């Protein structure tokens with residue numbers, strides 16, 4: 001797979017950083033004042049406090065567990081290598097119960113109680129939506145790892161950024177060329193009838209049309225449904241590809257019932273791994289998926305041409321070649337998402353180092369520094385692949401992976417270009433005042 | 435018929451799963467009378483008064499109150515027209531003070547007029563001899579006192595028709611005497627329909643007695659003549 | 675002192691205390707208290723029905739959400755300014771509670787619980803179904819410029835606290851006043867002995883319906899205020915746990931007491947906030963505390979206080 005490699009520095013920055021350097025110099029000069037010296041010295045050994053908003057309980061718990069492991073692993077790696085600006089990183093984790101109200105409270109706690117430098121790590125979109133307004137008001141940088149389109153859509157604010165994981169809009173639209181070129185032009189979509197499913201429906205239909213394909217049926221499944229047999233007859237006969245994004249425990253029933261409906265003469269099937277994150281591909285009932293395709297954010301199974309970055313990252317987090325915990329092969333990771341925690345922490349590190357970050361008074365400098373990041377090369381710090389960060393929309397863009405189920409494992413079949421994932425800016429956060 | 439009838443029923447009936455608890459009762463109660471309703475256990479007395487005040491819907495027949503057909507009215511509307519009802523099984527607001535219990539009864543008429551409510555509550559509690567306990571919780575009273583409170587709640591409504599279902603049950607001897615006085619005082623003020631097993635009370639207070647048996651009116655006589663009614667004796671007095 | 679005078683002192687005292695606290699509380703607790711006051715309004719609304727009228731609803735999230743979406747959707751799609759949007763939220767809750775009350779009050783007891791629960795569930799699914807507009811479970815943000823009420827920016831801590839305090843005070847005064855009126859006394863009578871209240875000539879159904887409407891509208895005001903003050907509208911607030919929360923707050927603080935809802939909301943908030951700092955099994959701690967309280971303080975905190983020391987507490 002061609003992966004864009006930039007042999008230059010870890011992160012290339014715009015010249016805007018030069019301005020920051022001047023600012024940093026001014027702070028250093030201020031350090032000659034007697035009172036200030038003591039303060040900055042005391043602070044320099046103090047850890048950088050990162051508030052980790054984690055889904056320990058609630059529907060996000062399976063994701064939260066792995067987000068936690070990845071975050072701890074990345075923190076250890078960063079600290080072992082000398083921390084950030086010579087200061088150790090301390091993770092202050094608070095459970096948000098996967099609830100937007102508690103999420104907002106947790107952000108307040110980070111900002112005003114724990115004196116965190118920033119908040120980080122949220123996955124579920126509704127929690128991001130609930131928390132982001134508070135982060136903006138409290139003027140605390142809020143680095144989410146959510147893959148929602150919320151950041152890039154302009155619905156949030158200057159303090160909210162998503163530099164470590166791509167958003168659903170780019171993921172979905174990048175699937176269209178592969179689907180129409182390799183699987184078929186006539187697609188039936190089956191998706192849950194709520195925001196997440198609607199995103200898939202809208203972004204994919206538009207992108208497929210551009211490729212000359214057509215979504216011939218859109219089957220929305222109410223979120224309360226636990227049996228799906230009555231929906232399969234609605235799939236048109238001339239369907240070439242079924243695109244499914246069922247989530248939650250019902251996915252196993254869904255696949256099983258779809259198998260019973262079609263028997264061996266099934267159309268091509270393409271799905272989003274979100275359905276099966278933390279689910280063992282060898283689970284009974286999933287045999288029917290053999291030969292079907294999945295989007296993966298990061299290939300769960302170690303591939304033949306696995307990069308050393310992926311190998312090291314896997315080892316650091318404690319994931320085996322099948323994407324499960326090294327201590328419990330039944331404990332399957334959320335491999336397609338959790339890398340975002342690792343990469344986000346390294347982007348925070350880069351931003352802080354570029355900004356000469358000293359403490360909460362430098363928060364806006366940190367945001368400006370991250371905003372000026374552009375190319376992010378494939379590296380130990382960014383093991384999922386190279387990325388392009390868009391400082392205006394606060395959203396990162398990167399390669400997407402399409403894998404085929406073979407012998408009950410996922411084998412990488414295609415890697416999209418970053419270009420396939422790009423779309424027009426919908427917001428310019430840099431024009432918003434802090 | 436001498437005086438105007440405050441209450442009239444025609445063919446009033448109530449069926450409980452095949453059993454006629456009240457059957458075809460034609461009943462007239464003149465204004466100002468104290469009427470006793472007697473009859474053996476299960477005769478249908480409580481059911482009958484329940485039909486009058488709307489607690490129990492009638493299976494057939496009609497109820498007229500104050501010249502108006504109230505058969506279709508729900509209980510609270512009949513009460514609002516001037517009936518008051520006390521339960522056979524004590525039914526008070528146990529967690530509220532005596533004062534508040536009676537105030538709830540008084541207030542409906544004197545909405546908003548705090549002085550009138552205060553006066554009405556005092557008067558009603560005094561009449562049953564509970565004025566000095568106004569601040570106690572109703573639930574803390576002895577059973578007998580709870581019965582008296584219930585009567586006070588009836589009085590507090592200043593009803594045109596006061597229906598009392600076995601009010602003296604559980605009262606001490608002296609309290610029963612006080613009760614008799616109370617009812618005699620009420621005569622002329624309000625019409626009273628009194629269900630009572632204590633024949634002393636009946637004889638001493640009632641102007642007229644209606645005897646109910648198996649849901650039907652067996653007799654309707656004055657206290658003076660009823661002792662000689664052999665059918666009543668057979669059914670109820672047990673001396674037949 | 676008369677009951678009315680005591681009520682004025684008590685409630686005036688609580689409001690004064692809350693007013694004064696904003697000057698001494700550290701930022702974190704200052705922010706918490708603003709949120710708690712809004713949620714306590716929700717609890718007070720719930721208390722009106724559960725604590726004073728004796729009707730246990732499992733569907734109040736519907737009213738909270740009606741207020742929240744009545745405000746949020748009119749801002750998002752009709753470009754309403756915050757004040758008419760707030761009004762729209764309150765009116766939405768009023769209408770929804772009137773309709774739900776009208777239908778659900780045909781049942782009593784467990785059936786009433788189930789019917790209210792089903793209405794709320796239907797409301798929750800409706801929000802998901804109209805995801806086009808509501809953004810379903812994900813919800814949407816109300817941006818800072820849309821949260822400037824009559825020139826006052828509700829996104830700053832001081833203004834937010836003040837707005838929450840005003841709403842809380844208004845609702846506390848309404849509650850304190852209502853339970854002193856003959857109408858409120860009838861609600862209590864219905865709670866204590868419905869049959870007796872009816873046989874005193876009170877239209878029980880009408881009183882209950884008005885109680886549902888006051889309760890639902892107050893809950894909706896809390897929902898609308900939450901959206902306005904904290905900038906987020908989402909379906910999770912319509913989900914079943916948000917019907918359970920006010921029940922817990924009220925039970926903890928003391929059902930049928932005017933300040934119990936506030937006390938319960940504060941207690942529960944800090945119980946979860948502090949125990950979550952100790953262990954991830956904080957829901958277990960919260961659960962055990964709730965069980966202990968229901969065993970040893972059946973009337974809730976303020977209810978026990980009333981029982982043991984201050985019988986005059988309204």
Ligand SMILES: Nc1ncnc2c1ncn2[C@@H]1O[C@H](COP(=O)(O)OP(=O)(O)OP(=O)(O)O)[C@@H](O)[C@H]1O
Pocket residue numbers: 450453455473474475476477478479480481482522
């Ligand atoms: N709700 C009901 N369902 C079924 N049967 C009932 C009901 N209420 C009363 N009954 C029956 O109707 C008959 C009349 O009962 P009611 O209570 O009216 O008698 P009563 O004359 O008041 O008796 P008592 O002197 O014991 O109070 C009895 O046989 C009783 O069992």
Ligand SMILES: [Mg+2]
Pocket residue numbers: 479480481522599
């Ligand atoms: Mg009886």
